[in-house]
Amino acid sequence: MFEKVKSMSAPELQISQWFNTKTPPTLAGLRGKVVILEAFQMLCPGCVMHGLPLAQRVRSAFSESAVEVIGLHTVFEHHAAMTPVSLEAFLHEYRITFPVGVDAAGDGASPKTMTAFQMRGTPSMLLIDKFGELRAHHFGEVSELLLGAEIATLIKEQTPETEALELAPLVGQTCSTEGCR
Amino acid sequence: MFEKVKSMSAPELQISQWFNTKTPPTLAGLRGKVVILEAFQMLCPGCVMHGLPLAQRVRSAFSESAVEVIGLHTVFEHHAAMTPVSLEAFLHEYRITFPVGVDAAGDGASPKTMTAFQMRGTPSMLLIDKFGELRAHHFGEVSELLLGAEIATLIKEQTPETEALELAPLVGQTCSTEGCR
């Protein structure tokens, strides 16, 4: 479902452990680039079938000088089943090479970055513009044509905008606090 | 394969018969809109499996005020098998509702618009900007992310540009003078 995004500065990532990167990225340090944040759980079928492959296609399609793709492991259920040890093997077997950060554990079930962005579940794809504003927030499956359109729009912007980008994703397979379906 | 497109005014369509439209479109009359021209043959498997469904997704994804999608039936082989009578039934059964024009017969095997655009075969997707310039020419399968990016770029342009848009489609299933594969 499409999250109507009010003008919102994207909160900084809160990560307990990084994979696939020697220099852990921060949103503050990525000003000037469009950031695609793909939130997933390694045991979420919709993430494995759709969300992560889409994030990989985004990584292949757009130049690294313009777009940064970051995975965020937002474990909010089955915590003992999706530890960083399992995540590391998962990233290896599924050939995921972009930086992936383990979202820092929160007080409740949901981790900190997930809560800060008010994510509904996984997979969630968030688009942050070159000026650090959150401009789109997609829960579930995403229309690739419109995603490509959004990314091109954000790449081309020369001055800050706050308008949310319109997109109508299909919900498809998702995991939320009501379970995975 | 990606056609490196030199700066080229898109030649006007040469159509012998239209379907799905009471007021036949012309490129000259579509200035101010981005035009997606999908060239296909109804018996070309790559068109049926990929090209036409993609054109339909473009039609659904983008506003009719900004983007026009036009099908072009570019029959260059099996002419007697793909007459307008068969085409009409094909469009009905495959629920294709955007305007479709029958490319006017040429002197040789290839029809006139196909020749004027120097198309290599089918499916071919051509992107014409708001000022009538041909800005991208794709033969075979197309990356949906990059296609969405191209379309957004063309929608946003306020002044004429001539630079070709970069895209690297997979060739996939195509039909050319060497046959369909």
Next chain:
Amino acid sequence: MFEKVKSMSAPELQISQWFNTKTPPTLAGLRGKVVILEAFQMLCPGCVMHGLPLAQRVRSAFSESAVEVIGLHTVFEHHAAMTPVSLEAFLHEYRITFPVGVDAAGDGASPKTMTAFQMRGTPSMLLIDKFGELRAHHFGEVSELLLGAEIATLIKEQTPETEALELAPLVGQTCSTEGCR
């Protein structure tokens, strides 16, 4: 939907024209072999996407000494759009190489063999055993596991049986007198 098949001798094919065979087959002449009859219309999307590819997989999977696959072009709508000239080009482009017969025109919209078998529409797949009995009749999509099970069962039979084989296909995309959907 599954057609509960009463014990029924399969009626002989009534064909006006054959493709892909120098010696036109008859059911009478195919005693001793299991016959898979795939009824289709070249402009029926469910046939192009599912029925015909499945028939091709059956042809590849089972020995020609045990199983005969025959296509039957059962045109019951858009007659002028699906003539043998168009069919021939369709078979060429879609690489269909098993024998295909044009079902002989009937008095009404439906052709003769289609009527004799009481087919509901396309795609329809009929299984005829080694003794000429119709043993299964599937309209729409078919479970490949259960189809393989049916075919193996019919191959192994040494004496005539009349019991219908149970199978629960998904209807999927079909064309019937109510239209294609």
Next chain:
Amino acid sequence: MFEKVKSMSAPELQISQWFNTKTPPTLAGLRGKVVILEAFQMLCPGCVMHGLPLAQRVRSAFSESAVEVIGLHTVFEHHAAMTPVSLEAFLHEYRITFPVGVDAAGDGASPKTMTAFQMRGTPSMLLIDKFGELRAHHFGEVSELLLGAEIATLIKEQTPETEALELAPLVGQTCSTEGCR
């Protein structure tokens, strides 16, 4: 690749922990039923995409009185990443409900049942007949038509046979000691 199976009694399963069953099955106790043993690793992409969904389709297609489907978690790499805790969550999220046994750890990397069956990697699907003989052993992707044919053949047998069933699966995505690809 197709494993040419010599006449071989299927060795008994060696399991350290069961899921989805109150009464752990044994091959000895399953005489009279055809047993489909699906060997997988939860982080093996070919298992998640092909092997396990196929096993689920086999479970749905054939009667429980004739066919038993058992999953075998044959972890031979990334042992710490695929513990029973993670496996349990995986089975829950992927809605796998047939009995799944954790293959007992061996002396080396490969677990005991995997070694006893001389499996090459995952996914592997083994067909054991009603008399306890191993009759087919498939590594990688499997033709569904021929699998259905094999299962029907084994269901129908009334007396013991030892002939291996012929099948030519596509290898597709697999994991072996040389890695996953």
